[in-house]
Amino acid sequence: MVTGWFAGDGDDFTLLGTRCSACAAVFFPREDGCCRNPGCAGGDLAEIPLSRRGRVWSYTDSRYRPPSPYVTDPELPWEPYTLIAVELAAERIVVLGQAVPGVTVADLSVGAEVELVPGVLHEDGETVWTTWRWRPTGVTA
Amino acid sequence: MTGDVAVLGAGMHPWGKWGRGFVEYGVAAARAALADAGLGWREVGSIVGADTVRGGYPGHVAGATFAKALGWQGARVTSVYAACASGAQAVAAARAQILAGLAEVVLVVGADAAPKGFFRPAGGDRPDDPDWLRFRVLGATNPTYFGLYARRRMAVHGDTLEDFAQVKVKNSAMGALNPYARYRKRVGAEEVAASAVVADPLRLLDICATSDGGAALVLSSVEFARGRGAAEPVRIRAVSTVTPTYPNTVLDLPDIATDSAAAVEPAAETFRASIARAAYEEAGLGPEDLSLAEVYDLSTALELQWYEDLGLCGEGEGAKLLREGATAPGGRIPVNTSGGLASFGEAVPAQAIAQVCELTWQLRGEAGDRQIEHARVGITANQGLFGHGSAVVAVR
Numbered sequence: 001m002v003t004g005w006f007a008g009d010g011d012d013f014t015l016l017g018t019r020c021s022a023c024a025a026v027f028f029p030r031e032d033g034c035c036r037n038p039g040c041a042g043g044d045l046a047e048i049p050l051s052r053r054g055r056v057w058s059y060t061d062s063r064y065r066p067p068s069p070y071v072t073d074p075e076l077p078w079e080p081y082t083l084i085a086v087e088l089a090a091e092r093i094v095v096l097g098q099a100v101p102g103v104t105v106a107d108l109s110v111g112a113e114v115e116l117v118p119g120v121l122h123e124d125g126e127t128v129w130t131t132w133r134w135r136p137t138g139v140t141a
Numbered sequence: 142m143t144g145d146v147a148v149l150g151a152g153m154h155p156w157g158k159w160g161r162g163f164v165e166y167g168v169a170a171a172r173a174a175l176a177d178a179g180l181g182w183r184e185v186g187s188i189v190g191a192d193t194v195r196g197g198y199p200g201h202v203a204g205a206t207f208a209k210a211l212g213w214q215g216a217r218v219t220s221v222y223a224a225c226a227s228g229a230q231a232v233a234a235a236r237a238q239i240l241a242g243l244a245e246v247v248l249v250v251g252a253d254a255a256p257k258g259f260f261r262p263a264g265g266d267r268p269d270d271p272d273w274l275r276f277r278v279l280g281a282t283n284p285t286y287f288g289l290y291a292r293r294r295m296a297v298h299g300d301t302l303e304d305f306a307q308v309k310v311k312n313s314a315m316g317a318l319n320p321y322a323r324y325r326k327r328v329g330a331e332e333v334a335a336s337a338v339v340a341d342p343l344r345l346l347d348i349c350a351t352s353d354g355g356a357a358l359v360l361s362s363v364e365f366a367r368g369r370g371a372a373e374p375v376r377i378r379a380v381s382t383v384t385p386t387y388p389n390t391v392l393d394l395p396d397i398a399t400d401s402a403a404a405v406e407p408a409a410e411t412f413r414a415s416i417a418r419a420a421y422e423e424a425g426l427g428p429e430d431l432s433l434a435e436v437y438d439l440s441t442a443l444e445l446q447w448y449e450d451l452g453l454c455g456e457g458e459g460a461k462l463l464r465e466g467a468t469a470p471g472g473r474i475p476v477n478t479s480g481g482l483a484s485f486g487e488a489v490p491a492q493a494i495a496q497v498c499e500l501t502w503q504l505r506g507e508a509g510d511r512q513i514e515h516a517r518v519g520i521t522a523n524q525g526l527f528g529h530g531s532a533v534v535a536v537r
Contacts, residue, residue: 066280083281096397097279098280116424
């Protein structure tokens with residue numbers, strides 16, 4: 001569904017972006033067409049891994065079941081999940097993602113350090129859809 | 142000023158959840174605006190519709206839909222879609238036609254019949270659509286973005302939940318006086334605090350609802366207005382429809398990430414601030430000239446952000462401005478005298494037009510119980526999904 005947005009397992013799991021060879025602009029989600037810097041004549045876009053750690057720019061949660069196309073089982077009670085927008089210093093970009101299950105807004109503060117881990121977005125009988133999750137550093141849940 | 146166009150008429154259909162089709166709301170608003178202008182539909186040379194997306198295939202071609210419902214009469218027709226900025230783009234298209242001499246009188250109409258619950262993208266598997274992706278991959282609804290902005294303000298500027306609640310208290314008091322508003326009950330801070338959390342830290346009464354509704358304007362050249370006896374009509378002096386500037390470093394709906402600032406230093410002003418600046422520059426005036434503002438209060442916290450982006454106060458001082466009463470009726474710069482989205486809810490193609498209706502009534506002195514004294518200059522501010530700026534400056 002989002003081919004090439006992340007790769008690796010465990011401690012090697014990273015988000016994948018692209019970087020312009022001409023101006024060094026970074027893109028996530030990956031930009032494979034043309035560099036979107038209006039001051040750039042356009043270079044080759046090469047895949048790069050993004051930093052695995054960053055700082056919380058802001059956070060919130062979803063206390064109500066989101067509509068489709070988010071996949072949830074309406075038979076199960078709604079369990080709120082937390083969303084974290086994370087600032088990656090090297091790339092100077094903010095990337096939104098869900099927190100690992102069990103992390104609530106009470107566990108977070110703006111500026112706190114988080115790290116990237118793989119997670120399961122959804123699974124059915126045939127497929128497991130992997131996604132990225134943010135986890136406060138020092139938490140092993 | 143040669144760039145001005147006159148607002149000859151303004152009209153609305155009351156907002157709510159009426160359960161009828163959007164065409165009905167748009168036609169009612171259009172007829173009200175025509176009656177207000179004292180014009181017959183056949184005197185209108187051009188109609189511009191702000192498109193309605195939900196309720197069918199993507200993009201009801203609203204201009205022709207409203208023209209057909211009003212009765213085909215051969216007018217020039219335009220349909221525009223710019224998400225929440227659709228209404229402002231409709232006004233911009235109408236103004237351009239008038240200033241270019243393509244039409245003397247243009248009818249601008251926007252209307253919607255909103256679905257229940259959260260706004261959501263159209264169906265199907267569409268991973269090339271950023272709006273579809275943020276729902277599918279993250280479950281990031283509109284309120285979760287509002288929550289991110291609110292929590293960020295609390296951390297950076299020290300805003301409190303009470304500050305957010307007071308925006309609702311202020312706007313609901315104005316909406317209670319507006320016969321077109323959906324919610325006409327004054328809300329207290331304790332009611333906001335008692336409502337359910339939707340997206341931390343925001344509660345149900347911090348977030349605007351979805352609504353049915355319609356709004357319309359009759360615009361003309363200033364010469365035409367004078368010919369019809371309107372010696373001193375309300376005039377539109379600026380319409381800002383700018384895009385962001387790369388890199389856009391504030392996480393915006395519907396994006397999963399910001400632009401990176403690794404290659405290019407970001408501009409000193411944010412996208413929302415640039416929307417206002419473009420409007421001020423075109424109008425040749427500034428925030429100090431304003432009598433009132435209608436801003437896009439998708440959430441209570443976002444209204445405070447607009448105070449700063451419009452230059453009504455310095456960065457981080459939005460809550461202070463609110464606490465001082467400056468943005469309440471009787472204050473230095475009343476904001477959302479209509480009651481805002483807090484009182485209307487979202488009817489996407491109509492809301493930027495409805496903002497201009499409110500400016501028109503205020504500048505004419507026809508706003509009834511919610512009238513601001515000596516109103517001379519007003520601005521609207523709005524932001525359309527996918528990078529559409531929207532601001533209109535009207536003067537009297």
